[in-house]
Amino acid sequence: MSGDDSGEAGLEGPRRFRDTAKMMRLSQGNWREAESGGLINLHLECRPDGTLHDPDTGRSFLNLSSYSYLGLNTHPAVVQGAIDALTSQGCVGLGITPTRMRPSVLRQAQDQLSEIWRAQCLLALSCSVATAGLLPLVSSGHLVDGRPRVTVFDKRSHFCMDYVKPICADEAPVLVAPHNDIDFVEDACKKYGRVAYVADGAYSMGGLADLDSLRYLQDRYGLFLWMDDSHAISVMGDRGEGYIRSEMGDLNDLTLITGSLEKGFGCSGGVVMLPESVDPALVNTFAGPMCWSQTPSVANMGSVLASARLHAGPELSHLQGRLRANLDYFDSRVPSESAGSILPVRALPVGDRDLAVDLSRRLLDEGFYCAPVYFPVTSRGREGLRVMIRANLGDENLRRFVDLLVEWVVPHLRGTDATAVAGGAR
Secondary structure, eight states, rough: OOOOGGGGGGOOOOOOOHHHHHHHHHHHHHHHHHHHHOOSSOOOEEETSOOOOTTTTTEEEEEEOOOTTTTTTOOOHHHHHHHHHHHOSSSSSSOOOTTTOHHHHHHHHHHHHHHHHTTTTEEEEEEHHHHHOOOOHTTTTTEEEEETEEEEEEOOOOOOHTHHHHHTTTSSOOOEEEETTHHHHHHHHHSSSSSEEEEEEEEETTBBHHHHHHHHHHHHHOEEEEEOTTTTTHHHHHHHSSHHHHHHOOOOOOOEEEEEESSSSSSEEEEEEOOOTSOOHHHHHGGGGGGSSOOOOHHHHHHHHHHHHHSTTHHHHHHHHHHHHHHHHHHHHHOTTTOSSOEEEEEEEEOHHHHHHOOOHHHHHHTTEHHHOOOSOOOOOOOOEEEEOOOTOOOOHHHHHHIIIIIGGGGSSSOOOOOOOOOOOO
8 A cells, every 4th residue: 555645535436326425515504504593403392282392492383394194193092002012011122133023013013004905014113124124125136036127216216215226236237217207217128128116106295106107117018116105105095005005906016115104104113015925034034124133112013003903994084084175275375386186295495495494484483393495305496395284283273374374485486376376264
């Protein structure tokens, strides 16, 4: 090494899938601005009335950026399910790798979800853990026949999937497709023959995958579909099975669905819906972080089991209907690109980071937390607010929140027809 004075430059290699330095350079100021405005890194207490309380400021407010679209995270049956599991099991976890031992309540929860969602359902500590464990097995081909597949990621696929690109690239070539570009995917199928497509079913900033076209490619070319349906779980489907699962018959051998249980389902963890042809022993042995020594939480498994029971009963339909009614009211007064969608995410771009942070701060002063979004959450020029409508928002609170949006935010919206705003009250 003597005589080599290349320094840090000698450590730099080609960046095919990540550029951490560039991402930090472009986004760190955004996070700092939001933190200085008291909008991130908050430590809060949940209150029985559905509000959040900040002990540092003494302020209480409603969360309009909550992923718990049906309000199940505070449902008495879900909370009691966690308590009952802890009481009956007498431990938080088994303290051993799940490859060797798992709480019995985990199997009960998986069996219940498998029955109501008509798929082989396996649970993980999070959707990200499931993705990190299973996605490389898709690229290597071991979830089907052991032969590698060129892996095409949608440009807007969630970060938990993008994060695994370098690992997948060690198994098979990785490509990035423009968002929802079916022609790009078909060209890859024609060129490479064996292809896996990785995308969201429902996107975190709104919009759906073009499932009909993807199923056509699957039928014609044998395309493997990896679909993350986190934002549609519980919101769509007669039993909350989500967008992708509700649109398919039997889950075929070339489709895998992942989802977060942190959102509409109201619990923690992640779920994987697998075709019956996949041997769960393969997952429990070779799916990396799904097999490591973090035992599933007994309390959370109890809450998952309780939420699954709610999904199998009549209350789910009532909550979905309440959510749709709240969305209809919101869309009648606030224009957005997602207006009319059953999905609860509404992006309100204003095109300026400082303006987005200021609007968010003003809303918080009025008792409503509505998170600002900016790069890397959204692309530059699309900075704004991201609203999550919930089933358990009362009429009066929703009306007051929408009134403020109409007065303060709608005049600044970009890419939407602000003239579509209706002035009615609820």
